[in-house]
């Protein structure tokens with residue numbers, strides 16, 4: 001079908017509620033929806049029926065605030081003349097789901113596609129928050145292509161511990177080190193961690209949750225300013241109300257995701273990700289969203305747009321502050337304004353407001369410069385992701401905004417070879433193996449080593465584990481070496497400040513080059529050429545490949561088995577491949 005087709009004779013929902021060809025079925029549909037208070041006049045009166053895709057539940061504390069916000073969304077929908085119908089989305093809780101929440105992104109996506117396609121909905125409010133809820137919702141909205149708008153639940157308030165900011169996730173990495181070094185006990189570690197979660201809301205650092213909500217806004221899929229309003233703030237309720245109002249207008253205007261999520265909009269996202277110091281999970285999710293939209297936007301585009309863009313936002317883990325302060329400083333609109341002025345964005349793209357991005361940003365006030373820097377006085381130049389290659393893998397990403405001066409001085413400052421590190425590989429077969437052996441003296445780990453973890457990709461783990469930010473052995477920590485170069489086919493938490501080489505694709509479990517690596521092999525990492533190379537002969541590589549056998553991958557649930565058989569690699573969004581291959585033959589898309 002023609003995705004740019006704007007003709008829409010009447011509301012989609014009327015095919016259920018007002019079908020002149022089958023009045024019997026119409027009566028059947030009406031009867032059930034009328035039995036809890038919605039009137040026949042409302043359902044048949046030409047009012048848009050608006051879904052509220054509810055991602056909050058007791059199992060999903062990061063999104064739980066949406067249970068309350070939904071009533072404000074309903075008010076907004078009704079105020080604008082729509083009829084709200086709220087329904088649950090498969091829960092995705094980043095910290096609670098085993099083996100990993102990432103496994104459920106594609107499952108929630110599939111479920112939401114069926115709901116949006118199969119029920120009488122004219123538009124949908126996507127309630128987003130915790131890491132994978134945002135991409136799952138946007139992937140589904142892209143696939144079905146009915147009018148859709150994102151409502152972030154908002155980050156938690158800023159956390160404080162002993163008089164200083166304590167950011168969710170980031171403080172855990174710090175606390176773990178202090179605990180491993182014996183500087184704090186378990187009780188204090190727990191208090192430290194709890195301090196970083198002071199209210200309802202999602203992670204207050206620029207981890208994957210705040211990053212993905214910010215990028216949804218940068219993409220044009222939420223109202224301006226939506227992403228970073230802290231969950232408990234009064235403005236969050238207003239934003240919920242206005243989002244409910246706006247989706248009704250979008251239905252009347254027939255403003256579809258396909259008109260907003262364009263290639264130019266995805267380019268804008270890459271620039272925004274660099275300026276924000278966004279999570280290293282973002283390329284995976286944004287590539288997946290683009291693919292489900294049918295837009296060609298790959299890691300090559302991340303490499304084309306991102307590396308030249310400076311880091312502007314001083315938020316943890318790349319900087320100092322947290323979400324509440326970032327919001328007060330001006331939030332995402334202020335960052336976008338800065339990028340637009342420097343011609344690093346395409347201002348002509350449309351957003352959910354129906355206006356262009358440039359129009360949305362026209363009246364954005366001057367930000368607090370302590371938190372949101374000017375383009376000519378950034379926190380760090382050239383801060384986007386770097387896409388790596390080499391003889392071990394096709395693609396991997398490195399988040400350069402978190403390479404600290406310390407790390408650079410220690411590992412990348414050989415005057416003869418700047419930005420090059422050569423070291424001995426220490427290979428772990430997964431997180432269990434890492435925890436069991438990291439302190440084994442026989443490994444003889446020193447500052448000339450690269451910690452490598454494998455079998456942690458979408459197939460191997462399954463879902464892809466957030467484990468690549470491995471901390472050095474306690475013996476090195478005690479000597480003050482608090483980071484080593486790390487690499488792996490897993491992901492890492494967006495709250496981590498570790499400059500790892502991540503998302504290595506293809507992964508070891510499907511026979512990627514990482515599978516051939518052995519402990520004590522020599523690795524050369526060259527940031528100038530963007531390569532990682534295993535320094536062994538081609539003949540040796542070929543011999544190792546010939547001897548390789550696929551690992552045994554036991555499944556614990558039916559979905560693990562299904563996912564493993566269909567999922568692609570991190571470098572291409574870790575999508576269920578058939579779901580994107582068949583997009584063009586979804587005959588009812590957008591209808």
Ligand code: FES
Pocket residue numbers: 062093094095129130131168201202203207209
């Ligand atoms: Fe859910 Fe961070 S763990 S938002």
Ligand code: MG
Pocket residue numbers: 094131208466492493494
């Ligand atoms: Mg995470």
